[in-house]
Each structure stands twice: as C-alpha cells, then as structure tokens.
Amino acid sequence: MEEYISNGRIARALTIAGSDSGGGAGIQADLKTFQELGAYGMSALTAITAQNTLGVQGVFPVAKEAVKAQIHSVGSDIGVDALKTGMLFSAEIIEEVAEAIAFFGWSKVVVDPVMIAKGGAALLQVEAVRALTRKLLPLTMIVTPNIPEAEHLTGMPIRNMADKLEAAKKLAGCGARYVLIKGGHEAGAEAVDLLYDGSGYMELTGKRIETARTHGTGCTFSAALTAGLAQGLSVEEAVRQAKAYIQAAIEDGILIGSGHGPTNHWAYRNRQFVTN
Numbered sequence: 001m002e003e004y005i006s007n008g009r010i011a012r013a014l015t016i017a018g019s020d021s022g023g024g025a026g027i028q029a030d031l032k033t034f035q036e037l038g039a040y041g042m043s044a045l046t047a048i049t050a051q052n053t054l055g056v057q058g059v060f061p062v063a064k065e066a067v068k069a070q071i072h073s074v075g076s077d078i079g080v081d082a083l084k085t086g087m088l089f090s091a092e093i094i095e096e097v098a099e100a101i102a103f104f105g106w107s108k109v110v111v112d113p114v115m116i117a118k119g120g121a122a123l124l125q126v127e128a129v130r131a132l133t134r135k136l137l138p139l140t141m142i143v144t145p146n147i148p149e150a151e152h153l154t155g156m157p158i159r160n161m162a163d164k165l166e167a168a169k170k171l172a173g174c175g176a177r178y179v180l181i182k183g184g185h186e187a188g189a190e191a192v193d194l195l196y197d198g199s200g201y202m203e204l205t206g207k208r209i210e211t212a213r214t215h216g217t218g219c220t221f222s223a224a225l226t227a228g229l230a231q232g233l234s235v236e237e238a239v240r241q242a243k244a245y246i247q248a249a250i251e252d253g254i255l256i257g258s259g260h261g262p263t264n265h266w267a268y269r270n271r272q273f274v275t276n
C-alpha cells in the first residue's frame with residue numbers, strides 16, 4: 001500500500017485531454033498510465049475523437065462550459081496533486097483551462113502541446129496556438145513538445161541538439177519552468193530528449209525501436225511524468241521514470257489494429273514483476 005501514498009494520501013492525477021476511441025492516445029492512454037504507476041486518475045474531456053490505428057475519422061469538441069464544470073467538480077472535492085493537458089482543441093477551451101488552473105492555484109502542471117495526430121489530423125486549431133503560449137505556458141511547470149510542435153511554437157527549425165536547446169530557452173521565456181523537447185521524430189539509433197530547467201540541461205537517451213506501434217507515445221510519456229509528480233518525485237526523477245516507462249511500452253509493443261498501433265501500457269509493470 002505504501003507506494004501508492006504520497007504525503008500521507010493517495011496521489012491524485014488529472015488529465016485534461018481528448019478521448020481516443022481506439023484507446024492508444026488521449027484520455028485513455030493517460031488513465032491507463034496513471035493506474036499502472038499507482039496514481040489515482042481523473043479526467044476532464046475536451047473533445048471526443050472517432051479514432052483507430054488507421055487515423056482520426058472525426059473530431060467532436062466538448063463545450064467549454066462542460067470542460068470547466070468537469071475540472072471544478074474534481075478540483076472542489078477530490079483535489080489534484082498534479083495535472084496534464086493534452087488535446088485542447090480551441091482557444092476558448094485553453095482559456096477556460098488556464099482560468100481553472102489559476103483558480104485552484106495548481107502548480108504541478110504538465111502541458112503536452114498536442115497539435116497534429118501522427119496520421120495528420122489537426123487536434124488544435126491554428127488560432128489556438130497563441131492562447132497556448134500566452135495563457136497556458138505562464139502557468140506551466142513543464143511543457144513537453146515533440147520536434148514539430150517545438151518548431152511551430154518557437155518559429156525556428158530544429159535540426160540538432162543546439163537547436164533543441166535554443167528552442168527550449170525560447171519556450172522557457174514564455175513562462176514554462178521546465179521544457180522537455182522529445183526526440184521521437186528524429187532519426188538515429190537513439191531517441192534523445194532534452195530537459196531544460198531554465199539554466200542548465202540534461203539529455204535522456206533511449207534505444208530507438210523500429211516500429212509502427214508509436215501511437216500515443218507523447219500522451220503516455222506526459223501521463224507517466226504527471227503520475228510521478230503527483231507522487232512527490234522531483235521533475236528530474238519523474239522525467240527519468242517517464243522515459244523508462246515509455247521505453248518499455250514501445251519495446252514490448254502489442255499487436256492491435258492494422259495501422260499505427262498503440263504502445264503497451266502494461267510493459268513497465270510486467271518488467272518490475274520479472275525483476276522483483
């Protein structure tokens with residue numbers, strides 16, 4: 001029981017994100033990951049997507065009032081130790097989310113700036129990017145863009161580690177206390193992520209797996225990070241645990257669907273059973 005308890009109580013993690021009917025990304029990936037890592041998971045839905053391993057067949061946004069109501073329901077009763085945002089879809093939803101974070105004074109805020117699904121579908125409206133950088137990043141503990149998202153948010157191309165660092169500095173300038181730029185979209189034998197803390201940086205390296213089963217890697221990574229923060233880990237510790245979690249989930253992939261399959265959310269726990 002002990003490992004489920006942080007500061008004398010259950011670690012509570014909230015995801016504010018879209019639903020992926022296929023279960024590999026979005027709210028579903030987040031809740032599975034919270035559960036696997038021993039955090040109590042809660043959700044506020046921002047959009048419903050009709051989605052499978054072949055792509056996104058439909059996007060149905062949730063009314064901003066409904067997003068606010070969900071967040072206030074859990075915030076006013078259960079409480080939140082850490083939260084993450086994923087697909088936020090529109091400027092009005094981003095503004096509602098930012099207001100709620102400020103209202104409750106939550107500080108452990110992970111922002112995964114989801115913009116475009118791996119299949120190419122838009123999960124964030126073009127005009128919403130401004131709201132994300134102006135309203136949400138100043139309230140952010142750690143922002144976790146992939147390379148195309150970091151390029152879009154900063155307006156600069158990223159080709160190497162020096163570019164990643166410069167982009168991270170720009171994003172820190174928007175108010176995020178930590179910036180983690182993910183290396184999943186690069187080529188090379190290793191997937192290298194960069195963590196910038198406002199003054200220094202460190203690299204997190206994992207063996208790159210040649211696989212089509214990478215649907216929801218970013219969602220899963222940021223959810224693992226959020227679970228760790230909810231449990232009282234430092235940002236560095238939570239990032240290392242999240243990297244180990246996603247590495248296992250990609251390495252031990254499961255065969256589901258005929259397109260870009262999901263990662264294996266059980267893999268990290270299964271490995272702990274094997275080693276214990």
Ligand SMILES: Nc1ncnc2c1ncn2[C@@H]1O[C@H](COP(=O)(O)OP(=O)(O)OP(=O)(O)O)[C@@H](O)[C@H]1O
Nearest residue numbers: 146182183184185191207208209216217218219221
């Ligand atoms: N093929 C791979 N092999 C090993 N690690 C990977 C691979 N692809 C991604 N990763 C790791 O997974 C994490 C997520 O990175 P990625 O760049 O894929 O995020 P993302 O594009 O936001 O994901 P998604 O949009 O699918 O949710 C990072 O830690 C990255 O290094």
Ligand SMILES: Cc1ncc(COP(=O)(O)O)c(N)n1
Nearest residue numbers: 018019025026117118215216
């Ligand atoms: C609801 C939702 N949220 C996030 C993603 C990003 O994941 P990916 O880039 O792997 O498609 C997604 N496809 N769907």
